[in-house]
Amino acid sequence: MAGKEFGTIGLVHSGETYEVTTLRSEIYRDDSRKPVVTFSDSIDEDLSRRDFTVNSMALKVPTTRDATPEMIDPYGGLIDLAGQRLRTPLDAHVSFGDDPLRMLRLFRFMSTIGFIPDEGAIDAVVEMKERLGIISAERIRAELDKLLTGEHVVVALTALVESGLANEFIPELPALAVEQDPLHKHKDVLAHTIAVVGSTNPRLRLRLAALLHDIGKPETREFGAGGVSFHHHEVVGARMARKRMKQLRYPKDLTEEVSQLVFLHMRPHTYKMGWTDSAVRRYVRDAGPLLEDLNELVRCDVTTRNKRRARTISNRIDDLEERIADLREREELDRLRPPIDGNDVMEYLGLSPSREVGTIMRMLLEKRIEDGPYSQEDAYAFLDEWREARRSSVAD
Structure with missing residues (x-):
C-alpha cells in the first residue's frame, strides 16, 4: 500500500525508485479486504508486523562517517536466513491474522527460494485457511503466479494442497x-x-x-x-x-x-x-x-x-x-490462408458483405488445409463450382 495516507512515499534516484516509509503496520479486520494502517515510533513493533523473520530485519544507518551500521534483528531473522527457515516474527496466528495473504506467501517462498516453513506456521495455515477469503482475487493471483514459476514448485504445490489452503481459491x-x-x-x-x-x-x-x-x-x-x-x-x-x-x-x-x-x-x-x-x-x-x-x-x-x-x-x-x-x-x-480474400470473393460473385461470404472463405481455407497451397486461378475455379452448385440447388 503506497501513498501518504499509508505512510509510504516513492523516491526516484538515478532512475531507481525507492520506498520511504514510516514505522507502521497493516492489519486486516475479520470482515474487510482493506487493511487498517497504524503508525508507531518503535522499530521493533514495526518489524514484528512483517510477514516472516527473514524480512523482519533492519539496518540502522550511522549518522557519522566512521560509525559502524547496526543490525536490528529482534526476531532471529539472521538465524532463520542461515537455516533457510520460514517463521513468523509473532505467533503465526497473529501474523496471518494481520494479513491472511501471508499464508499463501509462505508457499510462494517455498517455491521461489526453497526455504522450509516452521511447523507452527503450517499448523496456523491449516487452522486459519478460511481467512484467505477476505483477500482480493488480484492479490491471490499475484502470489500464485510467483509460486508457479518458482524453482521448487513441486514441493510448494504439494504442501499447498496438503495444508488445505488450495481449496480456498x-x-x-x-x-x-x-x-x-x-x-x-x-x-x-x-x-x-x-x-x-x-x-x-x-x-x-x-x-x-x-x-x-x-x-x-x-x-x-x-x-x-x-x-x-x-x-x-x-x-x-x-x-x-x-x-x-x-x-x-x-x-x-x-x-x-x-x-x-x-x-x-x-x-x-x-x-x-x-x-x-x-x-x-x-x-x-x-x-x-x-x-x-x-x-x-x-x-x-x-x-x-x-x-x-x-x-x-x-x-x-x-x-x-x-x-x-x-x-x-x-x-x-504459420499463416494459413486462401490466395484470395473476402473482397475478391464479393467482386467475383457479385455478393454484398454477408454470412455467405464468410462461409465461402471458410471453405477456401478448408481447401488450403486439405490440399495445400493453390493458385488464384484454382480459387476462382472453386468459386465457379460453388456458383454452379448454388444455381442447381435453386433450380431444384
Missing part, C-alpha cells in the same frame, strides 16, 4: 486426488499434475496450462470393462480453466490462451497412425502462437513409469515436430 486442484488407473496403481491425477508442472519451463502461461490441463478428469471419470477413462476431459477442462481464471481475475488474453492449451493437449494422441500434411496444417492452425508451449506441455504430460509407453509417445511428438519443420520448408505454414 483453486478447489479444482485438490479435487484431482483421484486415481488414474486403480488396476495398475498409477499415480493419482494430482500427483501427475504437480509432476507435469515441475517438468515444464517456468513460463507462466505454460505452467498455468500444466496446472489446469487435467482438471476436467474428476468430472469425466468413468469405469468400464477396460478400466477407468476420462473421455473428453480436455473439453470439460478447458471450460473449467476459463471459469477459474476469470474468478482469479486473470487477463482475458492469458485466460483464452491457457484454456486453448488445455483444450488441445490431447490432440497429438489422436494421430497414432501418423501425420498427414492436412493433419499437420490443422494442428499448427489450431495451436497458432501457442505451438511451442503446446508441444512442450504434451511432452511433459508423459509421467508414466512404463518406459516403453513413454518412448512411444515421445517418438510420436518427435515425428510431429519433424513433419512441421518439413512442411514449413515447402510452404507458408
